Amino acid sequence: NAGVTQTPKFQVLKTGQSMTLQCAQDMNHEYMSWYRQDPGMGLRLIHYSVGAGITDQGEVPNGYNVSRSTTEDFPLRLLSAAPSQTSVYFCASSGGGGDPRTIYFGEGSWLTVV
Amino acid sequence: GENVEQHPSTLSVQEGDSAVIKCTYSDSASNYFPWYKQELGKRPQLIIDIRSNVGEKKDQRIAVTLNKTAKHFSLHITETQPEDSAVYFCAASKPAGYSTLTFGKGTMLLVSP
Numbered sequence: 367n368a369g370v371t372q373t374p375k376f377q378v379l380k381t382g383q384s385m386t387l388q389c390a391q392d393m394n395h396e397y398m399s400w401y402r403q404d405p406g407m408g409l410r411l412i413h414y415s416v417g418a419g420i421t422d423q424g425e426v427p428n429g430y431n432v433s434r435s436t437t438e439d440f441p442l443r444l445l446s447a448a449p450s451q452t453s454v455y456f457c458a459s460s461g462g463g464g465d466p467r468t469i470y471f472g473e474g475s476w477l478t479v480v
Numbered sequence: 481g482e483n484v485e486q487h488p489s490t491l492s493v494q495e496g497d498s499a500v501i502k503c504t505y506s507d508s509a510s511n512y513f514p515w516y517k518q519e520l521g522k523r524p525q526l527i528i529d530i531r532s533n534v535g536e537k538k539d540q541r542i543a544v545t546l547n548k549t550a551k552h553f554s555l556h557i558t559e560t561q562p563e564d565s566a567v568y569f570c571a572a573s574k575p576a577g578y579s580t581l582t583f584g585k586g587t588m589l590l591v592s593p
Binding site (some may be wrong): 399406407408409410411414423425456465467468469470471472473474 | 481489512516522523524526527529569573580581583584585586591
């Protein structure tokens with residue numbers, strides 16, 4: 367049982383490049399979300415999904431796209447990376463019969479945009 | 481929307497002392513308050529949570545208290561140990577089905593031997 371798996375763990379991008387952060391969970395959780403963590407800013411919600419085919423914006427959605435074609439996967443796409451997107455990104459999931467507000471985080475993806 | 485304020489931003493204690501981290505929230509509809517611990521370079525992990533139908537919850541050396549009237553909740557760690565050193569985040573959420581968490585900005589706890 368791997369839990370929430372994120373790839374890659376580290377990535378360096380040039381300004382304007384695109385990339386996808388992958389997230390998969392094997393806990394049969396309905397709910398998945400992406401957060402970014404910046405020094406002194408806590409964890410801020412980017413996008414979330416309450417089930418396959420359903421996504422919604424969080425607090426800081428600009429510059430990011432998501433899709434949820436399966437229950438297990440919730441990729442985060444950066445279409446044209448900017449230095450302001452340098453951050454640590456955490457995918458999270460919840461549900462599976464438990465309180466959906468009790469979320470479980472992946473190990474994080476460290477992204478640097480130069 | 482919900483706003484969660486967390487204090488202090490940094491807390492230094494000696495091993496064996498108690499540590500208290502406080503959070504306030506703005507939305508009186510919030511009724512779920514988890515606390516996460518994040519060690520350096522690791523993921524945040526849930527350590528304790530409380531729902532608005534109780535005023536206090538304990539788990540060994542960790543306790544959380546909730547004052548709904550004042551809209552604040554606190555994390556208490558007794559007999560601190562060096563391995564308690566980490567960043568602690570509080571959060572608040574409205575009633576389920578699914579409601580997103582709003583996090584505080586975190587408290588870095590340093591426990592000196």
